[in-house]
Amino acid sequence: MPIEIKMPALSPTMEEGTLAKWLVKVGDTVSSGDIMAEIETDKATMEFEAVDEGVITSITVAEGSEGVKVGTVIATIAGEDEDASAAPAAKAAAPAPKAESVAETKPSAAPPASAPVKPAMASGDRIVASPLAKRIAEQKGVDLKSVKGSGPNGRIVKADVEGAQPGSASVAPVASAPAASAPVPDFGIPYEAEKLNNVRKTIARRLTEAKQTIPHIYLTVDVRLDALLKLRGELNKALEPDGVKLSVNDLLIKALGKALLRVPKCNVSFAGDELRKYSRADVSVAVAAPSGLITPIILDAASKGVAQISTEMKALADKAREGKLMPHEYQGGTASLSNLGMFGIKQFEAVINPPQAMIMAVGAGEKRPYIVEDALAVATVMSATGSFDHRAIDGADGAQLMQAFKDLVEAPLGLVA
Template sequence: MSIEIKMPALSPTMEEGTLAKWLVKEGDTVKSGDIMAEIETDKATMEFEAVDEGVIAKILVAEGTDNVKVGAAIAILAEEGEDASAVSAPSKSETPEPADPEFKGRPDPTDPNAKGNEGKPVERTETQAEDHGRPADAGAESAARSGGQSGDRVKASPLARRIAAEKGVDLGAVSGSGPNGRIVKADIEGAKPGAAAPKTATSQPAETATAAAPTPAPAAAAKPIAIPDIPHEATKLSNMRKTIARRLTESKQQVPHIYLTVDVRLDALMKLRGELNGALSARGVKLSVNDMLVKALAQALIAVPKCNVMFTPDQLISFHRADISVAVSTPAGLITPIIAGAESKSLSAISTEMKDLAARARDNKLKPEEFQGGTASISNMGMFGIKQFEAVINPPQGMILAIGAGEKRPYIVDDALGVATVMTATGSFDHRAIDGADGAQLMKAFKELVESPLGMIA
């Protein structure tokens, strides 16, 4: 009996996704664990693994198709002994069911609509969409082939494809160094631009779907935005960028923000950092100021537990651990990897973990549980020379701390006017959950830890 392969739910809030790339074709035999497709979700590009064995009888949704609903049939798998050519596509009247009912109704810790979420990590088996370090087959091709013919596809990771499109690199002319000749990021970075052109909003998928993916009923039509007659380039919004836009809009519309700002003297922290880095150099560890600020925020949240909270319509959730989401800018958009239990970790452990998380975030290789959740966030724009800013809360978290640049300023030192290295920090608080006085207590505790940093390592 044939088996419908359905659009999987690769994250708890995923309702639809883009079928970015088929890695199999009709007639191919697959077994459990084989990678069949690359799917772009609202958070990342993931690889979709087969769970059954059989022959791909029909591909129902072409690669490049957007807005494919979770649970919609995307292919038909013929089981052993079944005539694949006799398999027919499902009736369009059939109503797709969610592919993974375990995810249905589960709130997302980063979604402002996720009511009652307690920030529990989500477990999944699918892997991230860059090179996984799998051993290459000894008999595999050493290079990817040009993808014009059926079965002659170019083997490349989604990140490599995106970079190639941006640089105008022809993937067919690039030799892959990944498993089975797969093209990875490093191969593209050293390649010269070729004939390929960047994708724009007007580009269309190369193939047409055998059966069109179900599309949601249109909401009230939005008034089209008039684009000025000025030379420009239109780039299609990624699912991640759409999600960022939606959640930030919802946060500002639904969460009453209150902003509290303090100036913090950094001289003692900078001195301690220099001494610690001298002692840690033999271990290859170099602390950043941000590593120390993550620790200070975590300890301040434990000291002022009324700010380490999450608001729901009928409950106030108070956390007993400070998991700090750290804003990291990536080519695809902003993502917030998490330092769990930062209040009890050493500065060297925070530094090592943060470097690893940031590197994998930029390569699109984070696991969902590494960026979903968190009890509060920190966003540091000091490296860009930004003096002060107000960050948007990342619901359902109750607060986010915005860090500005440290600079020499006139400052009262020991009751006399002097010069000190000072930064401005602004806390954004969900006023439904956190009163102004409690937010002020948190900012005071944070300032004291930074200005007397030995308390962080005592």
């Protein structure tokens, strides 16, 4: 019997994904562990490995296909008792319709003249049109049922609806539609429309949810960095033969991890009718990747040495930028750290990453007038702002965490003890 290869659930929350790229073709022999495809989830682009071995007899979902439900058969492999060479009509899936450019400039040229095309009606009277064409049709009031598509298999594309006249389509008033789906006017300004990837869609959804449902409270402290910078220089000199170079961020990860254990009332999350109190501090660290923001996790940050944190963080950041993080490397965490100091940002307030209940936002260290031992001096000072979920963490407890973080940074020997 042939073996069905199904769309995998590459994370606990994954319901569908994009089959970004096939790395095998019909007729190829695969073994367990071979990379068969790249699949874009709501968090990252991940490699899909073969579990069984055999010859690929068909590929039923073309690369580039979006919204492929978990469990959908995407390919088949000849079973042990099956002759792959005799498999009937083993064919690859037809190429997916070419996606419209993600950088289409408005206004665009009129649609070119073409030969008669098939109407864009599929089985069940379903209109086959690209998402961009549907959006433009909605804005212009064009009835897609009256439009003939010039794309593959009669698919309606952007050029088809831009040249169409408004018809009798019943378009609901914008005011009655949900705000998220309401068309956005362009006011005649030239622009480029870039399609959102799955990661960016998830960021938009989760951050909107966080700001709408979580009562944020913000607490800011100024932290003197001179002692930490001195210790970092000494540690880097000692670790140079080992090829380890600590960043300030590595030390701040350690400081936040230890602060969470010193103030356990902040190492929590709000879960409806219960408060979850964590006995381990797992620090999620914001990393800017090409596909969008992602937060790989340093597990048990309070207990690890700063050299180990540095090594792990470099490896995780590289994987994040390449879209190769595994689910267990970015899902979870008990609190987050976001550092924009390298961009010269002085101070900012970060959005909580649910279901966590706090995130620490740190800015740049800069020379400022500062009271040192009752005398005015110039010191290197960094502003740190904690965002706290007020359902789970009281202001006084949040203030204790900020004080513990400040103490650890200003007396940094506690980070290496």
